[in-house]
Amino acid sequence: MKVVLRNPRREVDVSGPTTVDALLARLELNPESVLVICGDTLVTRDAQLADADVVEIRPVISGGATP
Numbered sequence: 004m005k006v007v008l009r010n011p012r013r014e015v016d017v018s019g020p021t022t023v024d025a026l027l028a029r030l031e032l033n034p035e036s037v038l039v040i041c042g043d044t045l046v047t048r049d050a051q052l053a054d055a056d057v058v059e060i061r062p063v064i065s066g067g068a069t070p
Contacts, residue, residue: 019054023050
């Protein structure tokens with residue numbers, strides 16, 4: 004599968020099928036710090052990913068306005 008990582012942007016190829024949780028472990032990413040999107044759908048850590056999928060991994064960004 005093609006995995007697009009953001010910040011910095013890079014692409015890696017990973018063999019599938021696999022779960023989101025296993026993919027994040029393989030890429031050494033903290034599951035609490037990223038969002039995983041397959042196609043146009045936000046997926047959970049137990050979702051199955053196929054070899055033909057295109058997956059985007061984005062960092063979670065928090066913040067807000069201060070009074």
